[in-house]
Amino acid sequence: GESVGLHLPTLSVQEGDNSIINCAYSNSASDYFIWYKQESGKGPQFIIDIRSNMDKRQGQRVTVLLNKTVKHLSLQIAATQPGDSAVYFCAGVDNNNDMRFGAGTRLTVKP
Amino acid sequence: EAGVAQSPRYKIIEKRQSVAFWCNPISGHATLYWYQQILGQGPKLLIQFQNNGVVDDSQLPKDRFSAERLKGVDSTLKIQPAKLEDSAVYLCASSLGTGDTQYFGPGTRLTVL
Numbered sequence: 196g197e198s199v200g201l202h203l204p205t206l207s208v209q210e211g212d213n214s215i216i217n218c219a220y221s222n223s224a225s226d227y228f229i230w231y232k233q234e235s236g237k238g239p240q241f242i243i244d245i246r247s248n249m250d251k252r253q254g255q256r257v258t259v260l261l262n263k264t265v266k267h268l269s270l271q272i273a274a275t276q277p278g279d280s281a282v283y284f285c286a287g288v289d290n291n292n293d294m295r296f297g298a299g300t301r302l303t304v305k306p
Numbered sequence: 307e308a309g310v311a312q313s314p315r316y317k318i319i320e321k322r323q324s325v326a327f328w329c330n331p332i333s334g335h336a337t338l339y340w341y342q343q344i345l346g347q348g349p350k351l352l353i354q355f356q357n358n359g360v361v362d363d364s365q366l367p368k369d370r371f372s373a374e375r376l377k378g379v380d381s382t383l384k385i386q387p388a389k390l391e392d393s394a395v396y397l398c399a400s401s402l403g404t405g406d407t408q409y410f411g412p413g414t415r416l417t418v419l
Contacts, residue, residue, distance in 0.1 A: 229407070238310070238397050238410030239349065284348050292405040293362070296348030 207303045214272040216300045218285035223266065225287040230259060230270045233299070234281045242270070242283075272302075280304045308332065310411035312398050318417045324386035327414045331379065331400030337361075339408060340373055340383050341397040349397055355381060356404060385416075393418045 208214045220228070227246045231239035245252045245259045245268070252259050258271040272279055282299040289295075311330040319325050331338050336357050341349035352371065353363040358378040366373070370389070375381040385392055395415050399408040 226405075231410075236412070238399070238413050241407055241409065244407065286348075288405065294351065294408065296350070298346070298348050 204298070205301045205303070207305060208275050210275060210277060210304050210306050212275055214270075214275045214279070214302060214304075216270045216272075216283050216285075216302065218268050218270075218297055220266050220268070220285075220287045222287065222289055223263070225289050226292075227288050228259070228261065228268050229286045229288070229294070230257075231284045231286060231296075232279075232281045233284060239284060275302075275304050277304050277306060310398055310400055310409055312396075312411040312414055314414055315412065316415050316417075318419065319388055320419050321390055322387040324384065325388055325416060326382050326384045327396050327398075327416075329381045329383070329398030329411060331381075331398070332409055335400035335402055335409075336378075337401045337404050337406070337408075338375055338381050339399040339401075340381070341399065341410075343395045343397055343413070345394070352383070354404075361404065388416075388418045390418050392416060 229244040230242040232242050233239045243254045243257050243259050245261050250261055256273045261268045280303055282301045284296050284299045286294050286296045313328050317325055338355045340352045342352050343349040352366045353373045354361040355375040358375050371385055373383045395413040397410050397413045399410045401408045
C-alpha cells in the first residue's frame with residue numbers, strides 16, 4: 196500500500212513570501228497525488244493534483260512538483276496570504292484507487 | 307453546487323453509548339467515503355461505497371462500527387458502543403466515481419467521555 200508522509204509538521208512564512216511544503220511517498224506504483232488544504236473546523240479542500248506521468252502542474256498561485264526518482268512531491272504557494280494559513284495534506288492514490296493521507300503540515304502566515 | 311452535508315457537527319457522548327452520523331453527498335456522486343481523522347493526523351479511510359454497495363471496509367472496526375447507504379444516496383455511520391479512542395472528526399466525502407476527486411464535508415467532531 197501507500198505510505199505518505201510530510202517532512203515538517205509546521206511551517207511559518209511571512210505574508211507575501213513563497214511557501215514550499217514537502218511530501219515523501221513510498222509506493223512507486225502510485226497513480227497520482229493530491230494536495231488538500233484543511234482549515235480549522237472544516238473538511239479537507241482539494242487544491243491540485245498531479246498524475247505520475249507528469250513532473251509539474253500549475254494552478255492559481257500553486258504549483259506541484261513531482262520527483263519520481265526520489266519519490267518526493269512538493270506544493271509551492273506563491274505570494275502567501277493570511278488566508279493560506281491551514282493544514283496541508285498530501286495524499287497518494289495507488290493502482291487500487293485507495294487514497295492514503297500524510298499527517299499534514301500546518302502553515303502559518305505571519306502578517 | 308451544494309457540497310457534502312454532514313450532521314450533527316458536534317457530538318459528545320459517554321463511553322459505551324451509541325452514536326450515529328449522517329452524510330448527504332454531492333448530487334450525482336456515486337462513490338461515498340467515511341474517514342476518521344484523529345487530532346493531529348491525516349484522515350483514515352473507514353469505508354467506501356459505490357452506489358449502495360460496499361467497495362472497501364477493510365479499515366472499519368466491524369465489532370463496533372457499521373455503515374449503510376441503502377438507497378445509494380445518503381449514508382449513516384454508527385458506533386455502538388463507543389470507546390474513548392473513538393474521539394475524532396468523522397469526515398464524509400463523495401466523488402463521481404472510484405478514483406475521481408473526492409470532495410469532503412465539514413465533518414462531525416465526536417468527543418467520547
